[in-house]
Amino acid sequence: MSKKSLPTTQKQGKARLGDQIRSIADRLKQETDVQIQATSRILGAAAQIAENHDRLINEVVDIVESDLNAEKQVNQKHIYTVDILKQQFKTLRDAKVHFNLKVTSWESLANKLNTASCQTTIIQNKPQSNQGLADTNVINSEYNFNNIEKLTVFLEPDVAEMFPNSEAVNEALRFLIRVTSKNR
Incomplete structure (x- = not known):
């Protein structure tokens, strides 16, 4: 049997089958295009998130470095010398009372203050009254800084x-x- 001799219904059935296959192929192509676009958008969003993440990390690092530099400058202001102490206080006795330290000379006072400020952070904000601290800037020389296990801030x-x-x-x-x- 030649192609010309096929009945018309068979020709129409093959034509419909061909149309259905083309239709399915077109839909698959469209779905593939949609998936490619969606994947492209997802990858773009992921790249943007990564870029934002890096930017935020850099901002955090900049802020922390700025804070550390500011803290370093504040701590440098707390370096005591004999001359600075003599300018601030009329007598060694006044200085000892102010810092609540027992020392015998201006040099030993400066050494104790500088040693204490290197080993601990002086709390700059006043505590709540129920905490019973009269002055947060007072450093007690009898406190052993080497035994700090926990620090209250x-x-x-x-x-x-x-x-x-x-x-x-x-x-x-x-x-x-x-x-x-x-x-x-």
Whole structure:
């Protein structure tokens, strides 16, 4: 049998089958195009997220470095010399009373103050009255700085809102340490 001798119904059936296959192929192509576009958008969004992440990390590093530099400048202001102490206080007795230290000379006072300021951070914000501290800038010479296992710090209210407990504060500080250590 030749092609010409096929009945008309068979020709129409093959034509419909061919149309259905073309239709399915067209839909698959359209779906593939949609998937390619979606994948392209997803990859673009992922690239943008990565770029934003890098930018934010850089901003955090800049902020931390700025804070560390500011802290370093503040700490440098707390370096005491005999001349500075003599300018601030009329007598050694006045200085000893102010710092609540027992020393025998201006030199030993300066040494104790500088040693203490290197080993601990002086809390600059006044504590709440129920904490019973008269002056947060007083450094007690009888306190053994080598035995510090835990350090109590006072967070300002806006900072405390962000950290529900000490574990959250420590984790944030560890993150900052990691970030700054990687960028040195």
